[in-house]
Amino acid sequence: MTPTGRSPAAGTVQDVLKQLDALKDRGVLRVEGHDIPVSNLDKALWPGVAQRKPITKRFLLRYLARVSRWMLPHLSDRPLFVTRFPNGIGGKSFYQKHWDGPPPFARTVAIYSSQGDTDGDYVICENLATLLWLGQMASLELHAWYSRIEPAPDATDRGRRFTGSEGALEKSVLNYPDFVVFDLDPYDYSGHESRGAEPELHRRAFNRTRELALQVREQLEGLGLSTWVKTSGRTGLHLYLPIVRDLDFDAAREVAETIARHALKERPREVTIDWSVERRRGKIFFDYNQNSRGKSLAVPYSPRRHGAATVSTPVAWEELETVYPTDFTLRTVPDRLEGGGDPWDGILESKQDLGTILGVGGAA
Secondary structure (H helix, E strand, O other): OOOOOOOOOHHHHHHHHHHHHHOOOOEEEEEOOEEEEEOOOOOEEEOOOOOOOOEEHHHHHHHHHHHHHHHHHHHOOOEEEEEEOOOOOOOOOEEEOOOOOOOOOOEEEEEEEOOOOEEEEEEEOOOHHHHHHHHHOOEEEEEEOOOOOOOOOOOOOOEOOOOOOHHHHHHEHHHOOOEEEEEEEEOOOOOOOOOOOOOOOOHHHHHHHHHHHHHHHHHHHHOOOOOEEEEOOOOOEEEEEEEOOOOOHHHHHHHHHHHHHHHHHHOOOOEEOOOOHHHHOOOEEEEOOOOOOOOOOEOOOOEOOOOOOEEOOEEOHHHOOOOOHHHOEOOOHHHHHHHHOOOOOOHHHHOEOHHHHOOOOOOO
């Protein structure tokens, strides 16, 4: 990848882990020359499961430090918003996009929003200190844009003015994504959900979603295109098609819709693109509308709101036949990365020119 941020040195991570082990319930972390006040380190954020103890904020910060080497490249240069759970996943949560007075080590970028007709500051998470600060703020789920604020190396003709108007933002590099994404979300209920609840994770639904993902991969391979896959950390799968940044979000969404409608035609009893939740029942929702500026899926290695403390985790296609979302948790993912590395390493170097391959026209 070619991010402007940097991954921390191994010695820095080890120093943070030692500090976290030594601190009481509150204190100050010293990270790369920055002070980060931390508190409520022993507060449970995920409940205990089976014989395992609850996962605390201290454990979350240890997790973020250990995976930062692999997670930060997926965050660098990208506007970030988070879902905060001050009292853990069982309590109330809220989205946070804009920050007033973030710490000096946290880079920000001002971006225009049509809601309120104003500019707001987004955080760019490009260093370990910022990542740990977000963890201290109980930002359990991290969501980054599919587009980046830096034009190099494949969008150097795009502007970097993101403020003042919708028109300025549409002309900027932030309107040109690095990926076409396919969000496969099963609405196959287990029968144990409470009234009005979202479908819970269960093997029948995940197996069906896996079959659809493999079909989409095969279809795109037939067109000469390679995709990358990760678990959502909840019930579904996310497929990413890395592309050269000469298509804007509207064009990327049209590509995704074409693929989704083909999957619907091939498997009409299993796939839906319907926005009505009731009409999705028993099917897999193929959400192509995720391809919009400002929308996001959980970033690679983001924790998720699931009782097992699952993590949205990149996997190799060869692994997909045997894995299950609860294989990847805050407890297991650091060892996986330290032992085998990131399956998505190099994703930005694998961009594909849809204009050349599919004859899709670039945006002006």
